[in-house]
Amino acid sequence: MAHVTVLLHEAIDNLDLKSGEILLDGTLGAGGHSALVAERFGDDVEIIGLDRDPEAIQRSEERLRTLTTSAYFRNESFKNLDQVIDSLGIKKVDAILLDLGISSDQLDAEGRGFSFQRDEPLSMTMSGGDKDFDAATILNTFDEEALELIIRGFGEEKFSRRIAKEIVERREIKSFATTFELVEAVRAATPTVYHRGKLHPATRTFQALRIAVNAELTALEEGLEKGFKSLSVGGRFAVITFHSLEDRIVKQFFKNKVVEEKAVAISKKPITPTEEEIKENPRSRSAKLRVIEKQQEE
Ligand SMILES: C[S@@+](CC[C@H](N)C(=O)[O-])C[C@H]1O[C@@H](n2cnc3c(N)ncnc32)[C@H](O)[C@@H]1O
The missing domain is CATH 3.40.50.150 (Vaccinia Virus protein VP39)
Known part of the structure; x- marks a missing residue:
């Protein structure tokens, strides 16, 4: 659109x-x-x-x-x-x-990773470039506390602790590469009642990462x-x-x-x-x- x-x-x-x-x-x-x-x-x-x-x-x-x-x-x-x-x-x-x-x-452009509706590489850079600092880098390298701070601070996400913990546990098995892997982690970390709300459960986490990636x-x-x-x-x-x-x-x-x-x-x-x-x-x-x-x- x-x-x-x-x-x-x-x-x-x-x-x-x-x-x-x-x-x-x-x-x-x-x-x-x-x-x-x-x-x-x-x-x-x-x-x-x-x-x-x-x-x-x-x-x-x-x-x-x-x-x-x-x-x-x-x-x-x-x-x-x-x-x-x-x-x-x-x-x-x-x-x-x-x-x-x-x-x-930008949200609808394919391959940029802004949307949780499509499975794509976790980029989220607004300038379209910088592969050195994208959403995947944050998810795979920041410690749990920093992830929690980003998700709470930039996403105002009340389940930030649980989500950060889930991310760290999952990346030890396999590094994050795609948007759907992140959506899955958020779903697994949050209660099912949260999945039935008006807002998609990953909205705040995606917002937080986008804000962090692009400072x-x-x-x-x-x-x-x-x-x-x-x-x-x-x-x-x-x-x-x-x-x-x-x-x-x-x-x-x-x-x-x-x-x-x-x-x-x-x-x-x-x-x-x-x-x-x-x-x-x-x-x-x-x-x-x-x-x-x-x-x-x-
Ligand atoms: C909501 S859109 C603007 C829409 C525009 N006013 C229109 O009517 O079409 C926001 C735009 O700001 C750009 N943007 C976000 N942060 C920026 C920054 N720090 N410097 C320059 N552009 C930025 C985004 O790339 C995006 O294209």
Whole structure:
């Protein structure tokens, strides 16, 4: 299923872009948010689009090139957004959007190991490359305590202890290589009542490994810091999160800027999808959009 952009109008409207301004889209994905900007402004808003995933860059570049000639695309993490801006000779941008996590295109892409629905090698790298540090490496080499910390900390999984123990026991017999081997381990470690819940029992463990493999939370912290520095006064910073760990980091970062009077909050509460959007795109159900406007340089 092609990626459906979440909180599309809410995010773009709240960026409050004007002709002549520059948008940094740190998570191009399928290019949905940037496409709306390009449809509205054509070449009058410059777009700098980043994504860690080379396939996402390729896909969104093809889509956006038909709508604007005023766009730059870089296969780069948003944690290095300052270097990208610098390399383009740009001092400040007027709006920043981060729409976190993975896209449906990545979840559905064969052979990447993000989904527990298909049996595939345990990769989970967003950049598509790094075989030296993938999910299998973590499962086969980290000690039980570290595994438990990852599954509890990044997955908020209440059965983290049991799952970590099961992983260590199983890998002594055979190393983990595929997603279904991990699903089996999670099933074996958790009570059957857990298997009947709304959430697939391996959801949280898969989320935890993906976050660990891609160091997602440290990238977010760096992206927020560097993004705020790179934003012009009066510029807006919008972030869409999909789980509480990400949301806590964004909420705290934005709150600190407001308390320090460096920014104002654009909405007191996070903006969430309408019931209609959730019905059409269930993946949007956990989305939260937070937006601030920069008032002062640091
Ligand atoms: C939810 S999708 C974005 C969808 C996009 N807004 C759209 O409308 O099509 C998230 C994207 O962010 C990318 N991503 C995640 N972490 C990243 C990071 N640290 N730097 C750059 N891209 C990242 C993923 O590869 C994925 O393509």
